[in-house]
Amino acid sequence: MKLTDRWPKLKLQSMTAITPTTRPITAMEADRFQTDGVVHLKGLFDPEWLDLLRKRADHVLANPGKLANELAQNKENGRFFSDTFLWQQHDGFRDFIHNSPAAEIVAGVLGSTKVNIIFDQFLIKEPGTDEPTVWHHDLTYWPVKGRQVVTLWLALDPVTEETGSMEFVKGSHLWGQRYHPVAFVDPTKYQTREPPVPDINARRDEFEFIRFDYKPGDCTIHHGLLVHAAGGNKSQEQRRRAYVTRWAGDDVVYDPRPNIQTMLWEPPMAAGAPLDSDLWPVVWQAP
Numbered sequence: 001m002k003l004t005d006r007w008p009k010l011k012l013q014s015m016t017a018i019t020p021t022t023r024p025i026t027a028m029e030a031d032r033f034q035t036d037g038v039v040h041l042k043g044l045f046d047p048e049w050l051d052l053l054r055k056r057a058d059h060v061l062a063n064p065g066k067l068a069n070e071l072a073q074n075k076e077n078g079r080f081f082s083d084t085f086l087w088q089q090h091d092g093f094r095d096f097i098h099n100s101p102a103a104e105i106v107a108g109v110l111g112s113t114k115v116n117i118i119f120d121q122f123l124i125k126e127p128g129t130d131e132p133t134v135w136h137h138d139l140t141y142w143p144v145k146g147r148q149v150v151t152l153w154l155a156l157d158p159v160t161e162e163t164g165s166m167e168f169v170k171g172s173h174l175w176g177q178r179y180h181p182v183a184f185v186d187p188t189k190y191q192t193r194e195p196p197v198p199d200i201n202a203r204r205d206e207f208e209f210i211r212f213d214y215k216p217g218d219c220t221i222h223h224g225l226l227v228h229a230a231g232g233n234k235s236q237e238q239r240r241r242a243y244v245t246r247w248a249g250d251d252v253v254y255d256p257r258p259n260i261q262t263m264l265w266e267p268p269m270a271a272g273a274p275l276d277s278d279l280w281p282v283v284w285q286a287p
Contacts, residue, residue: 078129
């Protein structure tokens with residue numbers, strides 16, 4: 001059965017009801033993203049959005065979708081859970097994608113005139129989960145290309161180094177290199193020709209690193225080519241739930257390649273075409 005047979009294609013949503021951001025993105029924040037590859041943004045999401053996402057997280061954990069994955073290799077020591085394309089299947093996530101300020105925040109950081117949603121994802125590391133997130137960057141997993149591909153990582157819980165906050169290699173999005181996608185479970189999953197990610201841990205003295213602590217409602221936006229990783233959740237009490245959304249700006253186009261991450265369905269478009277479609281709709285557009 002094809003993925004296109006499993007889920008109905010949804011009509012594009014109206015772009016008129018987006019909740020405005022609590023403040024504009026500053027020039028300093030946009031510049032920080034361009035130079036470092038990541039920017040930490042505090043308090044831009046109302047508590048009501050966080051409450052909705054926490055409730056949805058519990059529902060998804062109890063009712064995983066067809067693209068869900070258990071990413072912890074040691075199943076007896078914690079749980080590292082992922083599920084994707086939630087907005088296409090659940091009204092609460094669809095509401096967030098189209099009506100929260102997320103898309104406008106991304107547009108402000110990128111300076112783009114439109115923003116497409118690529119997909120959304122829950123990443124949940126339960127207390128006592130040893131499983132790290134290995135060094136990788138995002139863009140080579142997906143059938144898109146362009147300079148304006150980003151991830152918005154929204155914390156639903158307090159996140160510290162102890163609970164598995166991300167560590168970024170500062171400026172690595174400017175290296176001009178695409179790396180082989182790293183499989184978190186099956187090492188044979190991705191069969192692409194890019195070189196492997198450098199052994200960052202063995203060469204730490206060669207790089208500069210960035211790490212943030214997050215309060216619930218804080219987010220980071222990082223570039224699709226920024227190399228990053230995260231530790232396990234060493235806390236025995238604190239969950240680490242993140243709602244992660246992947247976005248595209250003005251210059252991003254379709255780039256189909258074999259043996260990469262599965263999308264919800266294969267879009268009926270030619271290589272090099274803009275993403276605008278039912279799978280990757282325009283969520284925000286400049287007035």
